[in-house]
Amino acid sequence: MKSNKQRRAEIKAHRLNRAVAQAARLRAQDVRPLRADDEYSPGRELADRLVLQLHNNTYGMLPAFYVARPFTCRDCGAEEVWTAKQQKWWYEVVHGAIDSRAVRCLACRRARRQCLRNTEPGANLLREQTDRLRALGATKPNAQAEAEIEAALQSKWWSLRVVAIQTLGRWGGAENLARLHAFMAARPEGGRRYFGWERVAADAARSALMYRERST
16 A cells, blocks of 8 residues: 555656656647637646736736646756646736746745745845835825835836836825826837836836726
């Protein structure tokens, strides 16, 4: 009789082999419309494109479904599988960027989180500032909060600026919404500036407005 540890190892190996084979088939096959029987095949999960569109600023194709993805852990080198269900949770519940991928196994993720928890305050200043700005979005704005948002909008870190724009959308109000529309109006259509801050700000403002419309 096999132990639970042996059974878990067998299940993990089976998932890995299936993911590798499925990835190879997807690379080899032509791009064709998804058939109804494909949508419910084992190891696949349907994607909610409406949710993905709200939280991703991309002109690329959004997935119609998720499939298990094999990967090698960046830290320990273990062969792992990012399941379709895990991807659906990451992209549609946590709202991870659609271009992001799993790079660490569960044990290494837990170890890394514990290491970050044990760091001294200020060791991860950018993350602390981002969390602070997100927390401001859940409260009513006051003079101090507005000053923090203005400072974030002038930061050299684009990620802080984007979160500040998201906070303006959560606050609402005629003045803040007008600023979001101004960001959108300044969006460049081409040339060198296409990949600059103006485009990122416009996409962030558009996402903030769409999120606000859906929440109200």
